[in-house]
Amino acid sequence: xxxxxxxxxxxxxxxxxxxxxxxxxxxxxxxxxxxxxxxxxxxxxxxxxxxxxxxxxxxxxxxxxxxxxxxxxxxxxxxxxxxxxxxxxxxxxxxxxxxxxxxxxxxxxxxxxxxxxxxxxxxxxxxxxxxxxxxxxxxxxxxxxxxxxxxxxxxxxxxxxxxxxxxxxxxxxxxxxxxxxxxxxxxxxxxxxxxxxxxxxxxxxxxxxxxxxxxxxxxxxxxxxxxxxxxxxxxxxxxxxxxxxxxxxxxxxxxxxxxxxxxxxxxxxxxxxxxxxxxxxxxxxxxxxxxxxxxxxxxxxxxxxxxxxxxxxxxxxxxxxxxxxxxxxxxxxxxxxxxxxxxxxxxxxxxxxxxxxxxxxxxxxxxxxxxxxxxxxxxxxxxxxxxxxxxxxxxxxxxxxxxxxxxxxxxxxxxxxxx
Amino acid sequence: xxxxxxxxxxxxxxxxxxxxxxxxxxxxxxxxxxxxxxxxxxxxxxxxxxxxxxxxxxxxxxxxxxxxxxxxxxxxxxxxxxxxxxxxxxxxxxxxxxxxxxxxxxxxxxxxxxxxxxxxxxxxxxxxxxxxxxxxxxxxxxxxxxxxxxxxxxxxxxxxxxxxxxxxxxxxxxxxxxxxxxxxxxxxxxxxxxxxxxxxxxxxxxxxxxxxxxxxxxxxxxxxxxxxxxxx
Numbered sequence: 146x147x148x149x150x151x152x153x154x155x156x157x158x159x160x161x162x163x164x165x166x167x168x169x170x171x172x173x174x175x176x177x178x179x180x181x182x183x184x185x186x187x188x189x190x191x192x193x194x195x196x197x198x199x200x201x202x203x204x205x206x207x208x209x210x211x212x213x214x215x216x217x218x219x220x221x222x223x224x225x226x227x228x229x230x231x232x233x234x235x236x237x238x239x240x241x242x243x244x245x246x247x248x249x250x251x252x253x254x255x256x257x258x259x260x261x262x263x264x265x266x267x268x269x270x271x272x273x274x275x276x277x278x279x280x281x282x283x284x285x286x287x288x289x290x291x292x293x294x295x296x297x298x299x300x301x302x303x304x305x306x307x308x309x310x311x312x313x314x315x316x317x318x319x320x321x322x323x324x325x326x327x328x329x330x331x332x333x334x335x336x337x338x339x340x341x342x343x344x345x346x347x348x349x350x351x352x353x354x355x356x357x358x359x360x361x362x363x364x365x366x367x368x369x370x371x372x373x374x375x376x377x378x379x380x381x382x383x384x385x386x387x388x389x390x391x392x393x394x395x396x397x398x399x400x401x402x403x404x405x406x407x408x409x410x411x412x413x414x415x416x417x418x419x420x421x422x423x424x425x426x427x428x429x430x431x432x433x434x435x436x437x438x439x440x441x442x443x444x445x446x447x448x449x450x451x452x453x454x455x456x457x458x459x460x461x462x463x464x465x466x467x468x469x470x471x472x473x474x475x476x477x478x479x480x481x482x483x484x485x486x487x488x489x490x491x492x493x494x495x496x497x498x499x500x501x502x503x504x505x506x507x508x509x510x511x512x513x514x515x516x517x518x519x520x521x522x523x524x525x526x527x528x529x530x531x532x533x534x535x536x537x538x539x540x541x542x543x544x545x546x547x548x549x550x551x552x553x554x555x556x557x558x559x560x561x562x563x564x
Numbered sequence: 565x566x567x568x569x570x571x572x573x574x575x576x577x578x579x580x581x582x583x584x585x586x587x588x589x590x591x592x593x594x595x596x597x598x599x600x601x602x603x604x605x606x607x608x609x610x611x612x613x614x615x616x617x618x619x620x621x622x623x624x625x626x627x628x629x630x631x632x633x634x635x636x637x638x639x640x641x642x643x644x645x646x647x648x649x650x651x652x653x654x655x656x657x658x659x660x661x662x663x664x665x666x667x668x669x670x671x672x673x674x675x676x677x678x679x680x681x682x683x684x685x686x687x688x689x690x691x692x693x694x695x696x697x698x699x700x701x702x703x704x705x706x707x708x709x710x711x712x713x714x715x716x717x718x719x720x721x722x723x724x725x726x727x728x729x730x731x732x733x734x735x736x737x738x739x740x741x742x743x744x745x746x747x748x749x750x751x752x753x754x755x756x757x758x759x760x761x762x763x764x765x766x767x768x769x770x771x772x773x774x775x776x777x778x779x780x781x782x783x784x785x786x787x788x789x790x791x792x793x794x795x796x
Contacts (some may be wrong), residue, residue, distance in 0.1 A: 292591070396710045397709075447714065450714050454718060455714070457719070458710075458719045461707070462704070506625075508634060509634055509704075510701065513705060513708055516708045516709070516712060517708050519709055519711075520712065521710045546698045
């Protein structure tokens, strides 16, 4: 493993700081528009809630060309009086460094973990650089359960628009909850708090040439923490509003990296999840309140079209994964693709489980296998969008809860197929 | 008259003598082929049993051999695929050994030519096998990508790419076999170039509307990209 700490510029920084109690990491790539706000919120949070603790802010950058790094270096809070009741005792050190390795969020996090390990910190937090809804309170909510309550991993809990986070809602949350028995609502939320002990655990893993180095990092962090028996909590952070991501980004690649990482972790921790039945809530910090959410518009017609094209063209691949019976059911769904079509929960659950099993059995090259799931996922999403369009947030949440129950009640199908 | 009869009988005697000399060779050939075929079948069955005992298929799964085969749309078990490859190799060897027992100069000559030609045949087979895997892999990748992008002619596009690759690999194999290499290269250039030009003309003239639709769709998609990525 090629450690970032070996680089002289970074080791000099670490030498200068020696050790710290708190580290907040921000992975960035061309986020000049939003990163200033994130850095200010983090600095304010550290100043307001942890004035007596030595803290480090690390921006792990993927080679931005739009002044992101300069903004991180130059951003300071002009008027501390507005937010502080008393002066900060310990300084906040700032590091803005380029990460090495496969370009991706995971590689950026790896650098943050290694610096946290080298500085022997007690608690870390990572927050996305494109957040527009972050407040200083996020820093407290993510770090305090670690520093004061002895938790090792704090997942975020947000209010999100009912159309937002559909990979989470239709695949990752039900699957993670069913497999590992913990109701972590946003397992790939992206903003986490974790202990120094867990950062060391992350550093000890050699996964940086896989999809974990890309979008797979979030599910990997959550699963590693749960499956290895670390103490888990979640913190209510309010609304998650973030900057629109790179328009060139490919959703198919994201789906493939996230689900691929989840399926790979199922192989690693098969002995852990096989015996788990049902699920339990995890301790939740923060005062929960209703928040106004930004409208998310989705093009359900386009999703239905891709689903239709999948039915027409991917028959052989789908039959090899989900079998003739379920393919015929999907084909029947395709023939009544109007605004009222519903993707049966049991069918969707079997599809996700069959894909996990096919991934394990390597019945196709894994990239092809995972990408062939995309039209099915879009069909399911289009069905969800039409189902919840007239529902309020809490009723939409009930629909997700129903899916989770279906996943849990069908777990034997997965366990039996795994043998 | 006696001379005349002996003139007729002499060739017949010669033929008979040659036949008598040839019969043991023929018998030897038949025995070699018969025993060889039985031995070949037995060896192949033993091999399959051995593969099952050492769990060759599971080993292939772990080592990624199965995955490589699936990439090329080969759905047989790895043990069966290797078994039948060895079987056919042994069949060829047995047939050659059998024919050489005939001791006929022309056949010996043919066999020695065949032996000299064998490396080319093997490399052509390898090219075709490799081509089969690559074509299957690329064809499937194009199909999935096109479907995920919502193209209306995904299957057609994937089939076109498959055909291009099949033409390419068949031309390479024929060139390796030295089957009229000049004509093969020329034919390949004409066919390949023809396909590309035909596609360009078809797309440029016949498919203006389709191209327009695709480009418009792409532009729309880029604008919608931010909505898509927020679905995580």
